[in-house]
Amino acid sequence: MAWIGDDPGCKSSTLPSSSEPMCQSLSMPLLAPGSVAEIIEFGLHAVAMSRASGLWWG
Numbered sequence: 001m002a003w004i005g006d007d008p009g010c011k012s013s014t015l016p017s018s019s020e021p022m023c024q025s026l027s028m029p030l031l032a033p034g035s036v037a038e039i040i041e042f043g044l045h046a047v048a049m050s051r052a053s054g055l056w057w058g
Contacts, residue, residue: 001046002028002058023058030058 004019023030031042046057 001043001050002056004030004058019058026056028056028058 004023006019007013007017010016020030031046033039033042049055050057
């Protein structure tokens with residue numbers, strides 16, 4: 001599993017960043033949480049899916 005932090009609106013960095021194109025080129029599925037609770041829930045799901053499939057998840 002890969003933890004990826006983006007800042008497309010430059011709210012906490014000086015340059016915008018987005019990992020979607022990189023993950024798409026690697027054919028890496030992404031989970032996009034919308035709240036703190038979903039970060040935990042999706043993180044647990046990503047670990048389980050990674051173990052079951054042997055693939056990277058972001």
